[in-house]
Amino acid sequence: MNQSADDKLIERQLLDELISRLVPLGYPHPTDIRGRESPDFSMSGESIGVEVTRGTFEEYCRAGRQLSNGVMVFDRLRDYGVCRSTEELIADATDFTSEWFSVAERMRDWRGKIENSLVKKHLKLNRDFFEKFSQNWLLIYDFPSLLNDEISYNRAVLYLNALFAQPRKGVDFNTVFILSNHYLFRWRDRKLDVNYYTG
Numbered sequence: 001m002n003q004s005a006d007d008k009l010i011e012r013q014l015l016d017e018l019i020s021r022l023v024p025l026g027y028p029h030p031t032d033i034r035g036r037e038s039p040d041f042s043m044s045g046e047s048i049g050v051e052v053t054r055g056t057f058e059e060y061c062r063a064g065r066q067l068s069n070g071v072m073v074f075d076r077l078r079d080y081g082v083c084r085s086t087e088e089l090i091a092d093a094t095d096f097t098s099e100w101f102s103v104a105e106r107m108r109d110w111r112g113k114i115e116n117s118l119v120k121k122h123l124k125l126n127r128d129f130f131e132k133f134s135q136n137w138l139l140i141y142d143f144p145s146l147l148n149d150e151i152s153y154n155r156a157v158l159y160l161n162a163l164f165a166q167p168r169k170g171v172d173f174n175t176v177f178i179l180s181n182h183y184l185f186r187w188r189d190r191k192l193d194v195n196y197y198t199g
Helices: 005-025 058-066 086-093 103-125 150-165
Strands: 041-043 048-055 135-142 175-180 183-188 191-196
Touching: 005 041, 005 048, 005 135, 005 175, 048 103, 103 135, 103 150, 150 175, 150 183, 150 191
Parallel strands: 048 135, 135 175
Antiparallel strands: 041 048, 175 183, 183 191
């Protein structure tokens, strides 16, 4: 599937953001970054392939296209399993009076959003057309991102450890990065690490 030039530009911006977070942590600055298909990029002399995806609810994307110049409440914009009408989405996105979701509900939905991205990209990695490299990375750019509080962070760590512990058939990514505002999670060598960015 061919991407638009805008999509490729966004993916490159997300990769650049990841690199800007990794270099201060001791990763060498990659060389020879090339846009491609499946994976989205190769870098450092064809030794690393990077697949980039946005972990975002479809309802959020649809409402955002309609309300690009307005304020939006995204708490009730989820993927509920049925395609709601644009009118329903806009009504939810602009309703400032409804009851708020609990942290538990929000984090359950966050886990589902991340799991959906992991499953889709794992399946894509195992397709014949997906070129494998000596290192295969996945970057999930999480938006709307995690709240910056201890409860959300603790649940995210718990949920990510459970998600990554699930056995998967076939080839898997050597490293998975989840970039969620201040948080950069990294799953590598069966271990979850996190870096908190304050700059």
